[in-house]
Amino acid sequence: MNKYSQISNYLQHFLNDEVKKTGIKKVVLGLSGGLDSAVVAVLAHKVFGNDLLCVKMPSHYSSQSSLDDADTLCKDFSLNIETASIEPLLKAYEDMNPKLDNLRKGNFSSRMRMSTLFDISARENALVLGTSNKSELMLGYGTLYGDLSSAINPIGDLYKSEVFELAEYLNVSQCIISKPPSADLWDGQSDEDDLGYTYAQLDKAMKLYVEDRHTRDEIVKIGVDANMLDMIIKRIFRNHFKRKMPVIAKLTSRTLNHDFNYPRDITL
Numbered sequence: 001m002n003k004y005s006q007i008s009n010y011l012q013h014f015l016n017d018e019v020k021k022t023g024i025k026k027v028v029l030g031l032s033g034g035l036d037s038a039v040v041a042v043l044a045h046k047v048f049g050n051d052l053l054c055v056k057m058p059s060h061y062s063s064q065s066s067l068d069d070a071d072t073l074c075k076d077f078s079l080n081i082e083t084a085s086i087e088p089l090l091k092a093y094e095d096m097n098p099k100l101d102n103l104r105k106g107n108f109s110s111r112m113r114m115s116t117l118f119d120i121s122a123r124e125n126a127l128v129l130g131t132s133n134k135s136e137l138m139l140g141y142g143t144l145y146g147d148l149s150s151a152i153n154p155i156g157d158l159y160k161s162e163v164f165e166l167a168e169y170l171n172v173s174q175c176i177i178s179k180p181p182s183a184d185l186w187d188g189q190s191d192e193d194d195l196g197y198t199y200a201q202l203d204k205a206m207k208l209y210v211e212d213r214h215t216r217d218e219i220v221k222i223g224v225d226a227n228m229l230d231m232i233i234k235r236i237f238r239n240h241f242k243r244k245m246p247v248i249a250k251l252t253s254r255t256l257n258h259d260f261n262y263p264r265d266i267t268l
Helices: 003-022 035-051 064-077 087-096 102-124 134-139 160-169 191-195 199-211 216-222 226-238
Strands: 026-030 052-056 080-083 126-128
Touching (some): 003 035, 003 160, 026 102, 035 064, 052 064, 052 102, 087 102, 102 126, 134 160, 134 199, 191 199, 199 216, 216 226
């Protein structure tokens, strides 16, 4: 069986099982026109059909091509979609903060999108699906309580380069697969420009460091750029807090996330 056939089957079972455990039948996700949300949408549609709702949440920085790509995906796979623009929210905040830099603007946009999505999930009695891949999670390339938030994330253990390959297997629309990754958080924003390297370069180094557990010096000897590797290692540890629940000060004999630990799906 093809590697990505196995991964696709596993992730479909994962989504079905994890959503069923909650007693909820519907799911929602933010559809940006980018690769990650497209892959999650196609996987989720295979499991939930019309009980999946995709939500476009454009701002005045969203490229028309991204919106068109999201529409193409929905047409290709018969996905339910609605639009909930964050433009009025972002413009109001920009008016209040005329010195807003790109980082703050991007973080605010991401959090407004997730606030909107969680409100729609309450309206629909649906779970929010995450769309962050492992490359982003390891590097901390995401917004805490923004795009990193979700109830269930099916692709968080797939590196970005693997998400590309899974997208090819799933026949995701070529207009999405072929374009450079971007979150459209501000004019001209590009993921790989922000990070300084391509995902192919980053993923190769991260797999050696994270999966194979090679030391820094061993990886450099293999031929990986030392400056890039140092940046990766620094980001992995500097952004570890984004991958954890908030730390609770321990005052009692049984403290949440310290020694009061049960499986997430525990029942009486």
